[in-house]
Amino acid sequence: MHDRHPRLIVQAVDVADVMASVTFARKHDLPLAVRGGAHSVPGFGTCDGGLVLSLERMRGxxxxxxxxxxxxxxxxxxxxxxxxxxxxxxxxxxxxxxxxxxxxxxxxxxxxxxxxxxxxxxxxxxxxxxxxxxxxxxxxxxxxxxxxxxxxxxxxxxxxxxxxxxxxxxxVADILGGPTFYPLEAEVMRHYREWIAEAPEALGAILGITLGPPLPFLPEAWHGQPVIVVLTCWSGPADEDRAVRERLDRLGPVLGQSVQRMPYPVINTLFDELLPAGLHHYWKGCFTRELSDEAIDVHLDFGARMPCLQSATLLFPIDGACQRVAPDATAFAYRDATFATVIGPSWPEPADSEHNMAWGRAYHEALRPYSEEGGYVNFMSGDDADRVRANYRQNHDRLVEIKRRHDPTNLFRLNQNIAPS
CATH class of the missing domain: 3.30.465.10 (Uridine Diphospho-n-acetylenolpyruvylglucosamine Reductase; domain 3)
Structure with a gap:
């Protein structure tokens, strides 16, 4: 997505390298891009004509x-x-x-x-x-x-x-985890909405809308077809695993499932091979206080027109412990939201960029009436600069004041930028 040409790349190995790099960029008025895991969909980890500070060797x-x-x-x-x-x-x-x-x-x-x-x-x-x-x-x-x-x-x-x-x-050691696939139907989403609202906090269950991937436990007839997937991570007692499985079975007709006991780290690797390096990505995000029937209709409409196998829409539940933190206790402002939604078109061919991005924008626009004004900053794209105030809501002005004190020249601007003025 991002073909940029920095003047200098520093592969820092310690704090001294980081301090020297920041000082150099400031003194020479160079754009400064900070690169950690290199997952920045807007491309903030690189820049044209500036300095890329890569932390990839600092992994102690x-x-x-x-x-x-x-x-x-x-x-x-x-x-x-x-x-x-x-x-x-x-x-x-x-x-x-x-x-x-x-x-x-x-x-x-x-x-x-x-x-x-x-x-x-x-x-x-x-x-x-x-x-x-x-x-x-x-x-x-x-x-x-x-x-x-x-x-x-x-x-x-x-x-x-x-x-x-x-x-x-x-x-958290072993967990019960893995994906369960269902048809793209409103009843599945409604049943999920009811389940997550009443479920113990040890249940992590992310709902996704995607095209059926070529997995051995999903029948071939559903490969490439619009489906719902519930990604389960139950970190509660193992003797309650059966109840979790039974509840998954009641969400709707199960098309395929691979839910089993595994070490916690494994749950975060299950889809790595379906999302290799080199894909094109464009994201849009929003917060919602409820998964309304009207919002479900929008998800079904756009889910039926999912443009590429690697694309997905994910609904992250953020109730429970997330909501026990006051909205002004940290800069993360939307403690009253119950879901953070990311619309994530991903595709391999550059020629398909316009079509995929247009789908993502239209999807996001259709969800607006049923969403909060702001969204999760990590789900924002490069063209979302006008949403920064809404993303931080009541915390924005305080963030601006802190920015003025600690970065008045806006050296750290390659991000969802909180401008000092």
């Missing part, structure tokens, strides 16, 4: 099983972190694709299978080491540089380069 991790915490460098992916913590039967909320970087996901909020039980990734952040626009290293937590600590929990990469994250960990 240290787990403290007694304190139930982990410190991870900014270049780590969720595969790195999950691998390290799983050895101790511990986990924290992370992304649903293993190659996603911890940095971008956490700074934008952080949705995942454990959100209902454990909160967002940013809710589990205990501290962070951050290099400011002045090239200074600060350790931020509730007591030190508390304004920055508040801002980076949902405010994106607007305030500096986070070189390490310290997370709270939870007792």
């Amino acid at each position: 991790l240290r787990v403290d099983p007694e304190a139930h915490s982990v410190r991870a460098e900014g270049g780590c992916t969720w595969a790195d972190l999950n691998h390290a913590t799983a050895a101790f039967g511990l986990a924290t909320t992370g992304g649903i694709v293993s190659s996603t970087g911890i940095a971008g996901l956490t700074l934008g909020g952080g949705l995942g299978f454990l959100s209902r039980r454990c909160g967002l990734s940013c809710d589990n952040l205990l501290s962070a080491d951050l290099v400011t626009a002045e090239g200074r290293l600060l350790t931020c937590d509730e007591n030190r540089h508390a304004d920055l600590f508040w801002a980076i929990r949902g405010g994106g990469g607007n305030f500096g380069v986070v070189t390490s994250f310290e997370y709270r960990l939870h007792d």
Whole structure:
């Protein structure tokens, strides 16, 4: 999607490299792109004529099983972190694709299978080491540089380069997980809506609308056909697995299923091969307080016209622990939403870009009457700059003030930008 040509690429190996790179970019007035896991759909991890600061070599991790915490460098992916913590039967909320970087996901909020039980990734952040626009290293937590600590929990990469994250960990070892496929029918979505509203918080169940993938447990007649998939992650007691399976069976006619006990990290790898590097992506996101019948009709309409096998719409439930955090306690503003929706057209051929992007825009526009004004910043595209105030709602003005204090020249602007003026 993004054919850009930076003047310089720095592959940092330590904090000193990060400090030097930020200082160099500021002194020479160069655009600065910070690259973590390289999952930025808008292409913010690269730039034309500027400096790309890549953290991919900074992947150190240290787990403290007694304190139930982990410190991870900014270049780590969720595969790195999950691998390290799983050895101790511990986990924290992370992304649903293993190659996603911890940095971008956490700074934008952080949705995942454990959100209902454990909160967002940013809710589990205990501290962070951050290099400011002045090239200074600060350790931020509730007591030190508390304004920055508040801002980076949902405010994106607007305030500096986070070189390490310290997370709270939870007792999560094996889970019951995997996909269950259903026909694209309103009743399935209504039954899911009822189930998730009453389900224990240990249930992570993401609803997807996609085209049936070529998986061995899905009949060939459904390959390439519009379907609903419920991605289950039950982190509760194993003796309640049967009840979860029975509830899945009652959502609608099961077309195919692969739900089994597995180590928690495995659930975040199940679809890696269906989304290889090199695809084109364009996302649109929105928050909703309820999955209304009218919104379901929109999902059925556009789901029936899904343009490509790799495309999907995902509804992440964000009730439970996510809603027990006050809307002004972190920069993540939509604590009253129950779903974060991402419309995600993905396709392999450049010639198909216009068609896929038009489908995504029209889908998002059709959902507007049934959605909140703002959306999750990690689901925003490059053409969503006009939505930044709405995305942060009541927290936007405070974020602007913090930006003015710590980055008045807007060095960190290649993001969903909170401008200092």
